[in-house]
Amino acid sequence: MRNILLASVAALTLTPMGAQACDITVGLVLELTGEAGAYGQAGAKSVEMAFRDLNDAGGVAGCTLKTDTRDSQTQANLAVDAATQLVQVAHVPAIIGGIISPMSIPILTSVTGPAKVLQVSPASSSPTLTELGKDGKTNGVFFRTITSDALQGVAAAKFAMDQGMKKIVIIHQNNDFGVNLVKEFTAPYTALGGAVVSVTPYNAKQSSYASEVTAALAGEPDALYLISDPVDGATIARTWISQGGVQKFLLNDGMNSDDFVAAVGKEYLGGAYGTSSGSVASASTEYFNANYNAFSGLDPAAPAADRSYDAGALVGLAIAIAGGPDAAKLPDAMRKAVDPAGEVIYAGKEEFTKALALIKDGKAIRYEGVIGPVNFDQYGDISGPFRLWQIVDGKVTTIGEMTTADVDKVKAEVK
Numbered sequence: 001m002r003n004i005l006l007a008s009v010a011a012l013t014l015t016p017m018g019a020q021a022c023d024i025t026v027g028l029v030l031e032l033t034g035e036a037g038a039y040g041q042a043g044a045k046s047v048e049m050a051f052r053d054l055n056d057a058g059g060v061a062g063c064t065l066k067t068d069t070r071d072s073q074t075q076a077n078l079a080v081d082a083a084t085q086l087v088q089v090a091h092v093p094a095i096i097g098g099i100i101s102p103m104s105i106p107i108l109t110s111v112t113g114p115a116k117v118l119q120v121s122p123a124s125s126s127p128t129l130t131e132l133g134k135d136g137k138t139n140g141v142f143f144r145t146i147t148s149d150a151l152q153g154v155a156a157a158k159f160a161m162d163q164g165m166k167k168i169v170i171i172h173q174n175n176d177f178g179v180n181l182v183k184e185f186t187a188p189y190t191a192l193g194g195a196v197v198s199v200t201p202y203n204a205k206q207s208s209y210a211s212e213v214t215a216a217l218a219g220e221p222d223a224l225y226l227i228s229d230p231v232d233g234a235t236i237a238r239t240w241i242s243q244g245g246v247q248k249f250l251l252n253d254g255m256n257s258d259d260f261v262a263a264v265g266k267e268y269l270g271g272a273y274g275t276s277s278g279s280v281a282s283a284s285t286e287y288f289n290a291n292y293n294a295f296s297g298l299d300p301a302a303p304a305a306d307r308s309y310d311a312g313a314l315v316g317l318a319i320a321i322a323g324g325p326d327a328a329k330l331p332d333a334m335r336k337a338v339d340p341a342g343e344v345i346y347a348g349k350e351e352f353t354k355a356l357a358l359i360k361d362g363k364a365i366r367y368e369g370v371i372g373p374v375n376f377d378q379y380g381d382i383s384g385p386f387r388l389w390q391i392v393d394g395k396v397t398t399i400g401e402m403t404t405a406d407v408d409k410v411k412a413e414v415k
Contacts, residue, residue, distance in 0.1 A: 027086035034074025050312030133379030153184025266394030280372025
């Protein structure tokens with residue numbers, strides 16, 4: 001009983017008269033620096049904006065939402081250390097993060113899963129996270145607001161063939177994310193008639209990638225599928241171009257980055273195409289696009305920004321539904337926040353005011369966020385569309401979409 005009381009006191013801090021009666025602190029473990037730093041910085045601002053909107057709407061469970069943000073520096077051991085501190089010392093009821101799978105997976109397996117503390121990732125797409133759920137290793141506490149790479153691989157395969165990339169080489173991050181995306185891409189790509197000439201892994205933060213590029217160029221491909229992040233990816237792309245590699249690229253979702261374009265040079269990237277987990281436009285999308293820059297100083301199209309707002313909104317609404325920061329109740333409350341039978345709620349102060357009133361009255365809600373309406377399956381996964389883009393005159397430009405039905409159709413064709 002004493003431990004429960006101490007945990008409650010840690011989560012609820014008295015504030016002066018006239019303010020909310022208490023604070024509820026949610027932990028953020030994000031990649032604010034390192035090769036994924038751009039994603040984490042955008043993600044942190046998005047969560048803060050969602051919490052601001054919920055607080056302006058009256059707060060959740062009578063309290064003010066706050067963040068305790070820790071920088072993983074895009075290093076797994078630091079991510080685990082930060083999550084451990086947040087769970088065991090700060091006693092947070094939930095963690096938002098990591099942004100990328102190599103951070104989220106060890107946080108889940110080492111910290112949140114064993115402790116049964118809700119974890120929501122805005123952008124971790126590795127199929128390993130689904131497999132951990134299937135193997136009973138997550139205790140049902142993991143959710144994500146991005147589609148699995150099991151689906152992105154299918155979308156990328158079809159998009160590559162549609163762009164005439166029929167003989168491709170792959171250079172990929174040698175981690176869970178990269179290895180899985182190669183696997184999920186290769187099967188449908190070859191079934192559609194494409195040829196993967198070679199697959200070359202690389203380790204992060206090398207000073208040079210000349211040997212990896214030389215090995216990939218030996219196959220004389222008509223395109224390079226570069227599965228990377230903006231920092232290492234830019235170095236690899238520059239090396240590829242300097243060694244005479246064909247200037248036709250397929251890029252993964254994390255390469256949707258102005259920093260990558262600026263580092264490589266827009267004149268070399270007119271033949272660069274990519275796929276990203278997409279969204280279904282809603283009133284939430286309009287609200288976010290119109291207000292995010294003023295709040296954060298960042299582009300609303302920044303990688304992970306949109307779905308990080310939704311991660312923050314869903315965690316906040318879940319706490320309201322649970323009646324407070326009770327970690328045991330939050331996974332079920334996450335699903336209740338997107339109840340298909342509930343009244344539709346969008347992003348922003350006015351909509352959250354309505355949502356909190358409905359929750360107080362015991363009524364169901366369905367949050368349709370910046371990425372559109374979602375449902376969580378038993379493993380915390382969502383399904384959704386994919387955005388197809390090209391770098392046009394230095395700008396990442398949407399040129400098409402693959403709906404969930406489109407992806408399912410391709411999957412059926414290549415079985």
